[in-house]
Amino acid sequence: MARRGGDADPHNHVTVNAILYTPRGKYWAMTERGRASLERSRSHVAIGPSQYSWTGDRLVIDIDEKTMPIPRRINGRITVDPGPVFSRTWNLDAAGRHEWRPIAPCAKVDVQFERPSLNWKGHAYVDTNAGTESLEAGFRSWTWSRQDRRGTTRIHYDVIQRNGVPRGLALDYNADGTVVPFEPAPIQDLPLTGWRVSRHTRAHPSNPARVLKGLEDTPFYSRSVLGFDGEGKEFKSVHESVDLDRFRSPIVQMMLPFKMPRWTRRR
Template sequence: MTDRGRAALRQTETEFTVGPSSLRWQGNALVIDINEISSPPMISRVRGQIRVIPSALTSVEMPLTPDGAHIWRPFAPTCDIEVNLDAPGWTWTGHGYFDANFGTRALEQDFSHWTWGRYPTGGGSTCFYDAKRLDGSELGVGIRFDAAGRAEAIDSPPPKTPFRRSLWAVARDTRADPGYQPQQVKAMLDAPFYCRSAVRTCIDGEETVGVHEALDLTRFRSPLLKPMLAVRVPRRPGWRFSD
């Protein structure tokens, strides 16, 4: 939530700390301690703890480009989550996930647009990754994960189905059974080039609500949009640990 300098980073085998916030493994739970200030227009203190408890950890790494310059790493696609923030109404439990993307090039160097979705299912979670690369090729992958973390590629994923654009008119689609119309049920984040939301869809006859992302990298490359990041993401290059 805040850009900081190298002096604000500490890392061990079990803990990763950036400024006043940190992630650490405590038994089988990933414990995330947050102490930040949110960005405009609603500037406020964000403080508390999140516990992410995976049903299992996976060893899956999925290249997003043929040369492996971009990797998706679903560490734990099926988790329980406990949220306890110091604000009224921000304490709850539910389902969640833990993943990351890694790369050796900027995303906008290789992609024009992508969508991603992670949906809880009866036996675990199902993820879909669809992307358009700048070279004209496309990525379209579906993976099922069971509760033990075993992964199975979906040979014939459900068709891509468009649904309503975001508030900033970012195009969105996700996978859904033929004839089913996905829809957003909760907004999470809207930006001119990015949208995250809770989306309802239907997979193999099972209706489910999961997290969906849409990223428009053609817009992101625009010199008119990139300066907005400096406004939305606070910078604290001089932050230092007190000890």
């Protein structure tokens, strides 16, 4: 919306992106709101009817949103036990215009939803990205993945900068509060998505990755679950691939409002 309207105030373009994958299908909500719908303090952020709050040593996320394109309610609470909190920030580009910080990569989560009715507990991950320019100005594409490895969260981040130069990070975040860079495995190409978005991951030829499930398939973005064999068991990774050349194309920009409507009232 900001690109089309010319409004550069970030507080006037805020949203909660909530996605639930259930046996009954996917629930997607991402409504953009303006400054009047934003409230924040040191320990609390509210965007429309949804809010994030630090309560003691837990992050409590209350979600109250409507899905698109079929309007359905998403209503529930996510409680995150962050585990060790990491302060290190990494530059994704050589110019230092884009930063990434895994805040709580070894977290645990308790999910309780009324609509749709579901609940579960498991591993969680919290990070943040920040930049002084748009993503498509800094990058052509990137892939990212995280994998839970019995107390260690393994993360790969590979980008192609706008000038065509690749850059990457390979990091193990451990439950004891340490972070260890490691030499990444070679790049393995993965099958194209339904929208013909290219994607790849890091894997040794002797233990190639497998696409177990596709979660998101859009003209410029994909999210998948990958499987790897190792140490006598199967490890799973959440994998994302983004094509920013496609994202900035006029056709894709025209399609975005159908997935991300704007709400102009206070709530």
